[in-house]
Amino acid sequence: MFPIKTCSVVESLFSVAVISEVGDGTRTLFWKDRWLHGKSIKEIAPLVYDKVPKRKANTRLVSDALAGLRWTADIEGALSFRARTEYYALFELIEAVVLQPDRPDVHIWKLSSSGQYMAQSAYAALFQGATLFEPAERVWKSWDPGNCHFFMWLVQHNRCWTADRLAKRGLSHPVRCPLCDQHDETINHLLIPCVFSRQFWFQILSRVGLQELAPQPEDLDLEDWWRVRSSQVVQQHRKGFNSLVILGAWSLWKHRNRCVFDGASPSLPAVLLAAKEETTWWCLAGAKGLPSLQPLGPAE
Structure with a gap:
């Protein structure tokens, strides 16, 4: 029905979100789609379904399966007593099916009121209950090298090996922040x-x-500061500012190391010299937003 390769999670979503109404049977998978009284063969006869090779389950259409009872030939191996019971019940249900050659199959998307597939409804169902990574757009959509993408992900999830994390695992660690020697070291403090x-x-x-956007004494959290300051930069220069923040954080981390x-x-x-040199390399490598920052002020 859907001629695309999907991961198991997506495939599972589609298997429960779509019900098929069979007409001529040429667009519905016999073994996998939910076409028999709103259920799939796997739901009706799971022990029988387990005896069908995947290559056949993934390709056998209803129209082919019903012609000459070809579906029975898809079952390989001996059936247990319980499986035979399922088989006989399944046989009776299928025997009552009558194809309609002049009517195409219809697939109904249960997650929308119209019955039509909508990407928004699929996305909402797929990620329902997922934890939102709030700074994802600033991290992943800004230009920076792959190792910096990963570094910022580690920062946001507090996975960097700073003194606080090393201490929890009984490992050797700096007594104070290596840069200021005044406070205990955490990645956020650093x-x-x-x-x-x-x-x-x-x-x-x-x-x-953009010196007006620099952290103030009351700014204690990188994510909070970055979110607020990024919104204060005009839209056309925001990607450049976000790249600069990532470059700055990366430069501080390397200096700390x-x-x-x-x-x-x-x-x-x-x-500062290292950050300047890094900026030059990033611009040469494709960080188009960085050169546009020369010079700017914060948005009004």
Whole structure:
């Protein structure tokens, strides 16, 4: 019925969301679609269905199956007593089916009032109860290298190996934030409230005239700050701003790692230079939004 390859979850959704009304039987799968009194053969006779090879279940149409009782030849192997009971009941139901050559099959989408398939209803059913990853659009739709996409995903899920996470697992960790040496280290502290990081954000945003958007002492959460500040940038430059935020966070993380693993000392000029060089490489690689930030102010 649907000539596309789907994952098992999507296939399961369609199997329960669609009911088929058979006319000529040329557009309905005999073994898999819900065409027999609103049910599939798998629901009516599961033990019989288990004896049908997948290649036949995925291709046998109702019109073919009923011609000369071909469906009975699809069943391979001996049937148990319970399976034979299902088989006889199934046989009686199928024997009563009469095809209508002048009427095409009709497939009814149960998730919409019209009975017509709607992508919105399928999406809502498929992701019902799913946890929304709120910053997904800013992370995945901004231009940045794949490793930075993954890094920002780790940041948003608190999966970076900062001191707090290392301590929980009894692993060696910095006593204080390696950049400011004033507070316990968490990924959120490292990227926003840290006094070193706040200076970095002010400087890097000043380069593009967006210093007013730099984190303030009351900004304690990266996601909250990023969401609010991104909305304050005019639409045509928002992707560039989001790329710059990711680049800045990535630069701070790499500088932190040099301090922890290479014994380097925190240096604002060094991390700003590294971020400048990174910006050049990103622009050359395709970050079209970054050059458009030269220079801008926040949206009115």
